[in-house]
Amino acid sequence: MIRKVTVVKIRRPADTNVNNDLQWIGNSLGLFGLRDRDKSCFRIFITLVKKSSNNTPVSSDDIAEKLNLSRGTVVHHLIRLMDSGIVVREKEGYLLRENNLQRLILDLERDTESLFEELKQVAKEIDERLR
Numbered sequence: 001m002i003r004k005v006t007v008v009k010i011r012r013p014a015d016t017n018v019n020n021d022l023q024w025i026g027n028s029l030g031l032f033g034l035r036d037r038d039k040s041c042f043r044i045f046i047t048l049v050k051k052s053s054n055n056t057p058v059s060s061d062d063i064a065e066k067l068n069l070s071r072g073t074v075v076h077h078l079i080r081l082m083d084s085g086i087v088v089r090e091k092e093g094y095l096l097r098e099n100n101l102q103r104l105i106l107d108l109e110r111d112t113e114s115l116f117e118e119l120k121q122v123a124k125e126i127d128e129r130l131r
Contacts, residue, residue, distance in 0.1 A: 005085055040073055060074045086108075
């Protein structure tokens with residue numbers, strides 16, 4: 001499975017509240033691009049965060065209705081969130097891969113550490129072959 005995780009080092013806003021912190025986490029993970037002018041991906045992310053705390057999957061139709069977005073827009077963003085490894089698809093709908101943000105970040109950290117270990121090993125093998 002291909003998973004694209006982007007990490008962007010950005011300054012955390014001085015005005016810390018839940019909304020700003022969620023926006024900062026999402027921006028730091030490269031989830032919300034400049035094209036997300038209406039913050040639709042951000043709003044979908046928040047919806048999933050709230051639902052995942054109860055481990056309750058939510059359908060794309062329910063998200064679209066709740067956020068007054070087209071189903072196509074919702075599905076587009078859900079696919080991006082799944083590609084990043086943050087969201088998983090269940091029979092009943094979508095939810096974060098973990099039921100809280102701290103575990104989600106720890107999982108992403110483990111994923112990237114594992115990838116870098118593999119990259120280092122392959123780089124070492126290449127260096128040895130080139131000697």
